[in-house]
Amino acid sequence: MLVRQVKRARQKSFDLTPNWVKPAIQKAFYVLHPDASWETYKDKELTRQAFIERFFDSEAELDSYEAEFMNGVIAENLKRAYDELGDETFYDIHKDDCVRYYAYIRKYKPETVVETGVFHGVSTLAMLAALDKNDHGTLYSIDYSSLLDPTDDADVERYERRRPSCAQRNSHLVPEDKEPGWIVPEKLHGRWEYVAGRSQRELPKLLSKLGSVDMFVHDSEHSKTGMLFEFDLAWEHLSPGGMLFSHHVAWNDAFETFVTERAPNAEHGKTAVHYVHFDKHSQPGWGKYARKPFTHVTNDTLSAPRQAVSDD
Numbered sequence: 001m002l003v004r005q006v007k008r009a010r011q012k013s014f015d016l017t018p019n020w021v022k023p024a025i026q027k028a029f030y031v032l033h034p035d036a037s038w039e040t041y042k043d044k045e046l047t048r049q050a051f052i053e054r055f056f057d058s059e060a061e062l063d064s065y066e067a068e069f070m071n072g073v074i075a076e077n078l079k080r081a082y083d084e085l086g087d088e089t090f091y092d093i094h095k096d097d098c099v100r101y102y103a104y105i106r107k108y109k110p111e112t113v114v115e116t117g118v119f120h121g122v123s124t125l126a127m128l129a130a131l132d133k134n135d136h137g138t139l140y141s142i143d144y145s146s147l148l149d150p151t152d153d154a155d156v157e158r159y160e161r162r163r164p165s166c167a168q169r170n171s172h173l174v175p176e177d178k179e180p181g182w183i184v185p186e187k188l189h190g191r192w193e194y195v196a197g198r199s200q201r202e203l204p205k206l207l208s209k210l211g212s213v214d215m216f217v218h219d220s221e222h223s224k225t226g227m228l229f230e231f232d233l234a235w236e237h238l239s240p241g242g243m244l245f246s247h248h249v250a251w252n253d254a255f256e257t258f259v260t261e262r263a264p265n266a267e268h269g270k271t272a273v274h275y276v277h278f279d280k281h282s283q284p285g286w287g288k289y290a291r292k293p294f295t296h297v298t299n300d301t302l303s304a305p306r307q308a309v310s311d312d
C-alpha cells in the first residue's frame, strides 16, 4: 500500500515537472537506481534508433509522427480517459509500442490491420487515429473481456491464468459500465470493426473472411500456446511485407520459437523496450516485430503443423 502511494506520488511529481527537465531527471534516475542501469537505458535508445533505421527515412520523420501522437486526438482522449478512470489499470500497453504502431501505420498506410486484446483501447485508439489521419484502412479488433462473467470463478481463473501479465495487477476487467475500447471517440469508429470473443474462436473466422492482412498486433492472451496460435495464423494471412507486432514477448519464449522454428525467414527485432520506472509497470519487457518477406516463400516451415489450442 505504502509502496503504491510512494510510486503514485513520484509519478505525480514527475508529471508536474516541466517537459524540458524530464529527460535529465530520467537519465539521473537510471544512473542512480540499481535496477535501472545505463544498459537498459541504452537498450531503449538503441531500439528506437534501429527501428528508425529499418523503417523510416530519418529520425525527424519518426519525431514528426511522435509529435502527432502526443498532440492530437490520442493525447486528448487518453487524458479524458485518465481523468475519468484515474487509476493504475488504465495503461495496459506501453506508450512506446503504441507510438511505433502509430508511426508505422502513418508511413506504410496498411489497408487491413488486425489486433487481439483491446481492454480500455489504448493501442486501438493509437491505430485508429493513424488510419483516420491516413484516410485509409480498417482496424479489426478482437477482445474477450466483455463476455467474461466476473461472478464465475472458473471463468475468471481460467482467464487470469492465460493472462499472467495483467492478472498480477488484478486488472482483468474493464469497468462494469464500459465496453472494451471505450476510450475510442465516436468520430474514429468509422474505420473500426470490433469482434467480441476469444481469439481462439474468432481469429480464424476473421482472417478467413479478410483473406489477407497487412499488419497484425498481438496483445491478448500471453500464454505460449495462445501466442503461437495467433502468430502462426496471422503469418499465414499476412501479405508480403506485412508486419506482425507482439506486445509482452518476454512473458514466455513464444516469439523466439516463432521466429526460429516457424518463420525463420522473418525479419525481426524489437519494437520498443518498456521501461522499469516512470511507468507503472514494474518489470522490463519488450515488444517485438516480425516482418514477412516480400518474396514468395516456399519454406516448409511456414506450413508446419500448428499446435492445437483448446478453447477452455
Ligand SMILES: C[S@@+](CC[C@H](N)C(=O)[O-])C[C@H]1O[C@@H](n2cnc3c(N)ncnc32)[C@H](O)[C@@H]1O
Residues within 6 Å of the ligand: 091, 092, 093, 116, 117, 118, 119, 120, 121, 122, 123, 124, 142, 143, 144, 145, 146, 162, 163, 166, 180, 197, 198, 199, 200, 219, 220, 221, 222, 226
Ligand atoms: C493486455 S490487455 C490489452 C491492452 C490493450 N492493447 C491496450 O492498449 O490497452 C489484454 C486484453 O486481451 C483480452 N484477452 C485476453 N485473452 C483473450 C483471448 N483469449 N481472446 C481475446 N481476448 C483476450 C483481455 O480481455 C484484455 O482486454
